[in-house]
Amino acid sequence: MKEHPLSRYRQEIDELDMRILDLLNRRMRLVQEVGRIKAQLGLDTFDPGREEAVCKRLVENNSGPLSDASVRAIYREILAASRTLQQPLKVAFLGPHWTYSHLAAISVFGHTAHYMPQATLVDVFDILGKKLAHVAVVPIENSLEGGIGQTMDLLYERTVRVVGECYLEVAHCLCSTAPDVKAIRKIYAHPHAVGQCRRWLSENLRGVEIFECASTARAAQSAAADPQSAAICNTKAAENHGLHIVAERIEDHPGNTTRFIVLGLKDNAPTGDDKTSLLFAVADKPGALYKVLESFTHYGLNMTRIESRPNRVHPWQYLFFADIAGHEQDEIVRAALNEASERTTFLKVLGSYPRANPLNPIRFDVERARFGG
Numbered sequence: 001m002k003e004h005p006l007s008r009y010r011q012e013i014d015e016l017d018m019r020i021l022d023l024l025n026r027r028m029r030l031v032q033e034v035g036r037i038k039a040q041l042g043l044d045t046f047d048p049g050r051e052e053a054v055c056k057r058l059v060e061n062n063s064g065p066l067s068d069a070s071v072r073a074i075y076r077e078i079l080a081a082s083r084t085l086q087q088p089l090k091v092a093f094l095g096p097h098w099t100y101s102h103l104a105a106i107s108v109f110g111h112t113a114h115y116m117p118q119a120t121l122v123d124v125f126d127i128l129g130k131k132l133a134h135v136a137v138v139p140i141e142n143s144l145e146g147g148i149g150q151t152m153d154l155l156y157e158r159t160v161r162v163v164g165e166c167y168l169e170v171a172h173c174l175c176s177t178a179p180d181v182k183a184i185r186k187i188y189a190h191p192h193a194v195g196q197c198r199r200w201l202s203e204n205l206r207g208v209e210i211f212e213c214a215s216t217a218r219a220a221q222s223a224a225a226d227p228q229s230a231a232i233c234n235t236k237a238a239e240n241h242g243l244h245i246v247a248e249r250i251e252d253h254p255g256n257t258t259r260f261i262v263l264g265l266k267d268n269a270p271t272g273d274d275k276t277s278l279l280f281a282v283a284d285k286p287g288a289l290y291k292v293l294e295s296f297t298h299y300g301l302n303m304t305r306i307e308s309r310p311n312r313v314h315p316w317q318y319l320f321f322a323d324i325a326g327h328e329q330d331e332i333v334r335a336a337l338n339e340a341s342e343r344t345t346f347l348k349v350l351g352s353y354p355r356a357n358p359l360n361p362i363r364f365d366v367e368r369a370r371f372g373g
């Protein structure tokens, strides 16, 4: 009988998979050894600097055809499996499951972390502060709406470290149990989502009543219980609440992206391509802000963000949130921060962490495989 043209390739693929599995298990046995030594030395299981070094080395040596993004996605899950063998990493986020914060957390920590959805952002900071979670993932700014005020206030008030960042494309869908858009009499949505889909809603569902929800995942939950309604949510929330997608990508601006930060309690080692987040206040006198910015220009440090926020304790005074290139331990960053601290009335370094690329955000709707969809 003639051999099927695929069978030769499939046989070789099967053999390679057995070898990959064997290699992965050999890696995991070493990881378990590392875990035992870390426990003896009282060290944390999670070492983001080492993880970034592992991924960076692989990407730098990747000769294809695997894309660098795929190498990172595969290793995200391998690293998650490694950590789970040592001690499952507890990750807090603003819940319930399948909010955009949850998707951002999965994109950083993989599927096998222990996810801990919290009812409010204050709860997320509290659970981390009480060391009941190892890390937390919170939104910090959106490309259309700007800074997330509550996160900024909590960064000022609490003692946490920023240990990572990620950019996630926020692509909304209209999801329902109803057969099509004509059957929809009610919309459940988070107010930000409504703001981002205003044009589509006025063209397609004009006059339909909108009920505000605390999150896009809650909107999906409500729509699941009401057959004449729809939710604005992501595809994972829809899938997990038994909704189907009536319309995809209904946001008014393609490229709507939210930047999330990872919070922890310990500092990161430098990786060579880091960012440092800080917040400061200046005296009420001419040139005070200019003088602080000059400290960074003076050392040639790129400032990727600066945003002001009212000081809630002292009305009509402002806090400035800034991100600069480099790591707190870099000599040049240290020198710039020293100079800046002499020109501020208050300066708090929030943390240094590997830089993510805002122009290449995580796209969960086109890369559903990454999220197991």
Ligand SMILES: C=C(O[C@@H]1C=C(C(=O)O)C=C[C@H]1O)C(=O)O
Pocket (backbone or CB within 6 Å): 031, 034, 035, 045, 046, 047, 048, 050, 051, 054, 078, 079, 082, 083, 086
């Ligand atoms: C195995 C280790 O622990 C964790 C898992 C890692 C891995 O699988 O390579 C890397 C860093 C740590 O988050 C380690 O520190 O080397």
